[in-house]
Amino acid sequence: MPIDIPTPGQPVRGSSTGKxxxxxxxxxxxxxxxxxxxxxxxxxxTFRQLQTACEGVSPTVLNKRLKELTASGFVVRNDQGYLLSPSGAQLLALLRPLGHYSEDWAETFTQTGESLAGHSPDAPRPGP
Amino acid sequence: MPIDIPTPGQPVRGSSTGKxxxxxxxxxxxxxxxxxxxxxxxxxxTFRQLQTACEGVSPTVLNKRLKELTASGFVVRNDQGYLLSPSGAQLLALLRPLGHYSEDWAETFTQTGESLAGHSPDAPRPGP
DNA sequence: CAGATTCGCTACACTATGCGTAGCAATACA
DNA sequence: TGTATTGCTACGCATAGTGTAGCGAATCTG
Incomplete structure (x- = not known):
């Protein structure tokens, strides 16, 4: 089974021409x-540290994602384990603002008292 | 069966406390x-226009995503069809840079002859 | 009014994706 | 030698997504 990795120029979900x-x-x-x-x-x-950090991810999927992300050039490996490549770090920089945005977004739920039945007590969201 | 929509404060994929x-x-x-x-x-x-724009999306999933996105406050409806809410537009603004980034990223594939997908066999492994 | 078209959306069977657990080979340390 | 940890695979089950067909409502067309 050849691994299916989305590649620009190849048919992908959302674009048959691979935009x-x-x-x-x-x-x-x-x-x-x-x-x-x-x-x-x-x-x-490391692999196991990632498993712990991503609560509940199965090793099967974690391995698959890591292969996809390394093949796409976002992640690399060294003797410390897995880490972001320069390109991956660049991508992360673009994702970072989502962190702040998500906190504003979360407030719209607590404000309107959206169904939050049975939620465990949680510390004010710490940044990653 | 209630639709499962990720909500801050409730257990979600990646955080049992709903970060x-x-x-x-x-x-x-x-x-x-x-x-x-x-x-x-x-x-x-409109729904059907979205179906066409997103090549190949099944109506089942499109409907599901639209429900999730409207419930989360990113998408709203008017007589014209579906559109982004102010919050959704804000989110999109954060995603926009990914458009340019993806173009740069795509070039790394054409440069290497599109065969970047085969990842190198082995890197030095992290010793236990 | 009858017919045709388009709309948002659902039903249903099939396939792909992800989960949970177990466990293996390799390495490191005792 | 034994024990522990590493990255990772196998496997059976559950969920998510696909593809096609088609319904009822609304809007045109004649």
């Missing part, structure tokens, strides 16, 4: 892809 | 979510 943005969205729009990049923001992590 | 950024990633990390937002960037689209 770069759609290839990127196809890649990032898979479970845990964004989370993995986020966790690698400031440090290298 | 906002993880809830957002859970939401955007589902197929077509990013693509739908992207397509609505500059105009309102």
């Amino acid at each position: 770069p943005i759609m290839a990127l969205f196809d890649l990032l729009g898979r479970s845990w892809a964004l989370g993995v990049i986020w966790q690698l923001s400031d440090r290298a992590l | 906002p950024i993880m809830a957002l990633f859970d939401l955007l990390g589902r197929s077509w979510a990013l693509g739908v937002i992207w397509q609505l960037s500059d105009r309102a689209l």
Whole structure:
């Protein structure tokens, strides 16, 4: 089974001609892809450390995402484990603002008292 | 069966306590979510127009994504069809830079003859 | 009014993707 | 030698996404 990795210029989800943005969205729009990049923001992590950092990710999927992300040039390996490549760090820089945005977004839920039944007490959201 | 929509403060993929950024990633990390937002960037689209714009999306999933995105406050409806809410437009503004980035990223594939996808066999492994 | 077209959306069977657990080979240290 | 940790695979099950067909409502057309 050849691994299916979204590649610009090749048919991807959202574009039969492989428009770069759609290839990127196809890649990032898979479970845990964004989370993995986020966790690698400031440090290298081993496979098991990543497993722990991404609560609940199965090793099967983690391995798949890591292969996709390395093949796409966002992630590399060294003796410390997995870490972002320069290109990956560049991508993360573009994703960073989403962190602040998400906190503003979250407030719209607490303000309107949206169904929050049975939520466990949580510290004020710490940045990654 | 209640639809499962990632909500800050509730357990989501990547955070049992529902950290906002993880809830957002859970939401955007589902197929077509990013693509739908992207397509609505500059105009309102009807359901069928969206179906056409997102080549190959099934109506089942499109409907699901639209429900999630409206419930999350990113998308609204008017007589013209679906369009981004102010909050959604704000989110899109943060995603826009990815468009340019993806173009640069795509060049790394054409430069290397599009065969970057085969990842190098082995890097030095992190010793336990 | 009858017919045709388009609309948003649902039903349903099939396939792909992800999950959870177990566990293996390799390395490191005792 | 034994124990522990590493990266990672196997496998069975559950969920998410695909593809096609088609419904009821609304809007044109004659």
